[in-house]
Amino acid sequence: MRIIIERSNLLRSLGHIQRVVERRNTIPILSNVLLKTEEGAGLRLKATDLDLEITETAPAEIEMAGATTVPAHLLYDIVRKLPDGAEVKLGLNEGGTQMTVSAGRSNFRLQCLPEADFPDITTGTFSHSFTMKAQALARLVERTQFAISTEETRYYLNGIYFHALEVDGASRLRAVATDGHRLARAEADAPAGVEGMPGIIVPRKAVGELQKLLGEAGEDGDVAVELSDSKIRFTLGTVVMTSKLIDGTFPDYQRVIPQNNDKALTLDRSTFSAAVDRVSTISSERGRAVKLAISDSQLVLTVNSPESGTATEELAVGYDSDAIEIGFNAKYLLDITGQLSGEDTVFMLADPGSPTLIKDGGDEGTLYVLMPMRV
The missing domain is CATH 3.10.150.10 (DNA Polymerase III, subunit A, domain 2)
Structure with missing residues (x-):
């Protein structure tokens, strides 16, 4: 096996492939990437952890066909540190036990394992x-x-x-x-x-x-x-x-998506998200509970931390139902608001112990359900 390949092409392909490979493996072959020449296509690279497999074909000049496997993360680190624009030459020794990687004045010899030992999870037909x-x-x-x-x-x-x-x-x-x-x-x-x-x-x-x-x-x-x-x-x-x-x-x-939540709270997504982020600064990592006290067109966010103190912030919102106090995990609130696309967000509430439905004003097909916390 002898091939010449542009560093950028090899690096891009290895960047995709090596992410699949676990850093620690009890099965040595799973630490390797399979390199195989493809007729008229170039160099085919494959890596797997037996549950997930990624293959990619990179353009390369094939001087002699062949296949082998080498340590994935090691090869990626070598290619990553080679100079931009370099031409990388890959070659196997006669016994197929070592692969040479050379570019300019840099030369490396890597230990190989045979292609025949490399597992294949892609067998079967797709319906x-x-x-x-x-x-x-x-x-x-x-x-x-x-x-x-x-x-x-x-x-x-x-x-x-x-x-x-x-x-x-x-x-x-x-x-x-x-x-x-x-x-x-x-x-x-x-x-x-x-x-x-x-x-x-x-x-x-x-x-x-x-x-x-x-x-x-x-x-x-x-x-x-x-x-x-x-x-x-x-x-x-x-x-x-x-x-x-x-x-x-x-x-x-x-079954867990609430159907009868009748208290509608409408608020500005970015303003609400920033307020939750600010008041949760004071909370400990264990709790991270933020209380929402909602009444006529007003929302008061409160966080109490025994170690640090208290934080509150008031927001003007759209709300005309009975007053309610409900608590949520601040991180979960921020995760959800970070995914919403519309400017306005609607929280459909029932009572302090029931799940809340959160709708995205910019996407009717997206919704979220969040369980409350005791505060």
């Missing part, structure tokens, strides 16, 4: 496929990913639940995430091909990597999505990401 705008999928992910649970015992909440449904006669693709304290729901027009698609749970790590890839796709980029019973594959240009799905049943989230 559903569709293509949608990368920006539309990115919006679904961004609006919901913060609510993914990190509690491993409830593994079926450790991802985003995607499913297709009919809303007012229109086909929609919906994303939902919850950790039991808050719920985030967003939806977009369903692309052709989602009909009959089963509900799937995409794991948290895959969601994080997908979010980064979608962010690089640009406004006009497309993403191809393929589904099987146990896996999902996303294709964005030369990058292909395949992930196992969470094998579990997502709870009936519709």
Whole structure:
């Protein structure tokens, strides 16, 4: 194997690939990236942690075909430190036990493991496929990913639940995430091909990597999505990401979305978010509870901290129902307001012990449910 590749092309591909590789592995081959020449395409790179796999093809000049695996993070660090514009030469020794990496006067020899030992998780057929705008999928992910649970015992909440449904006669693709304290729901027009698609749970790590890839796709980029019973594959240009799905049943989230909350609080999103951020400065990390005292067109935010003191702030709001006092986790409030797109936000309240419904004035398809705290 002998190839010549531009440093920028190799660095970009390794930047995508090496993020999948865990820093510590009990299985040595999983610390490596697979490098394989592709006829007429260039150099194919692949990395996996057995649940998630990313492959990318980079343009390269192939002098001799071949394949091997080398430590992913080590190769990335080497290429990252090479000078801009450098031509990188990669070559294997006769026994295939070492790969040379050279650029200018820099030369490295890396230990290799055989290609045959590298695992492949992409076997199987995909029953559903569709293509949608990368920006539309990115919006679904961004609006919901913060609510993914990190509690491993409830593994079926450790991802985003995607499913297709009919809303007012229109086909929609919906994303939902919850950790039991808050719920985030967003939806977009369903692309052709989602009909009959089963509900799937995409794991948290895959969601994080997908979010980064979608962010690089640009406004006009497309993403191809393929589904099987146990896996999902996303294709964005030369990058292909395949992930196992969470094998579990997502709870009936519709049951926790309140239907009869009749107290409407309308407020300016940015003003409210800034006020919550200011008063929560005084709170300890353990509590982080902020009390909302709401009466005629006025909202008073209060935070009490036994160690630090008290903070209050008044806001003018739209509210004409009975006075109510309710407490929320300040971080959760800031997470939600940070995802809202409209200037105005509506809180639909019931009583101090019941979940609150938060609607985005700029997006009817997005809503949030937040459980209150005792204050």
